Amino acid sequence: MKAKNNTAPRMSDIAVKAKTGKNWKDWFAVLDKAGASKMSHQEIVKHQSEKHDVGPWWQQMVTVTYEQGRGLRDKHQRPGGYQISVSRTVNVPLAKLYKSFANAKSRASWLAENGLVVRTATTDKSMRVTWVDSKTSLEIGFYPKGAGKSQVVVQHSKLPDAKSSARMKTYWGDALDRLRASLEK
Numbered sequence: 001m002k003a004k005n006n007t008a009p010r011m012s013d014i015a016v017k018a019k020t021g022k023n024w025k026d027w028f029a030v031l032d033k034a035g036a037s038k039m040s041h042q043e044i045v046k047h048q049s050e051k052h053d054v055g056p057w058w059q060q061m062v063t064v065t066y067e068q069g070r071g072l073r074d075k076h077q078r079p080g081g082y083q084i085s086v087s088r089t090v091n092v093p094l095a096k097l098y099k100s101f102a103n104a105k106s107r108a109s110w111l112a113e114n115g116l117v118v119r120t121a122t123t124d125k126s127m128r129v130t131w132v133d134s135k136t137s138l139e140i141g142f143y144p145k146g147a148g149k150s151q152v153v154v155q156h157s158k159l160p161d162a163k164s165s166a167r168m169k170t171y172w173g174d175a176l177d178r179l180r181a182s183l184e185k
Contacts, residue, residue, distance in 0.1 A: 011061060020054050020062065024069075031066050041067065081136075082165035086172040087153040092183045094150040098124045098142050100179060101152070110178040131156070152176065 013023040022030065031037075034051070036044045044063045048054045054062065067073035090097055100106045102121060108114075116138075117130040129138040139155040154172050159165045 010065070016058075016062070020052075020058050024065065027062050028066060028069060031062075036066060037070050041073075081157065082159040082162060083155060083157040084159065084165050084169040084172070085153060085155045086169060086176055087151055088176040088180050089145055089149060089151045090180045090183050091149055093148055094124050094142055094144045096183065097150045097152055100183060101127060101140060101142075110182045111175055135160075152179075 013025075016027070017023045020027070030052070031044065031047075034047055036047065039047065041063055044066065045059045048059045048062060049056075064073065100110070102118075102123075107116075113132045115132040117134075119128045119130060121127045125142055127138070127140040129140065130136075131138055136156060136158045139157070141153040141155075143151040143153070145151050154176065156165075156168050156172060159168060
């Protein structure tokens with residue numbers, strides 16, 4: 001069991017109660033009574049599905065919040081490892097932002113890493129990439145944000161632990177700052 005996580009839930013008591021009929025204190029009591037601290041993620045979700053009138057999205061939200069609150073799951077932890085997400089809005093058209101990732105020469109101007117393997121790409125929309133370690137994955141999304149403005153979201157998955165997820169969150173924040181600076185000059 002992981003150390004108890006004292007991070008506050010991402011959703012307020014008011015929001016969770018409005019959508020599920022219970023606040024966080026109530027959910028934690030219900031799940032504790034059901035023995036959820038000894039259940040797998042899937043078993044906690046199944047319990048909510050069978051015993052409580054909660055939709056699938058809220059089943060996941062309640063389960064993850066419970067697991068984090070009881071120290072069963074770290075922040076950014078997923079079943080397949082840790083996952084982080086970093087985004088930036090850039091004052092350039094979507095096509096130019098996309099090209100800065102898709103074109104190896106353009107990418108080299110702001111990202112020093114060689115050896116990325118692009119598995120799939122949809123022009124001006126998304127890319128799925130195997131990172132240089134050949135173990136972790138990137139999902140990169142590109143979104144229009146108005147005339148001459150666009151957003152990139154980099155999601156890095158399958159990270160082995162909390163330390164590497166924190167390091168990669170910082171890494172991608174710095175990399176996307178360099179990208180924005182190079183595109184907006």
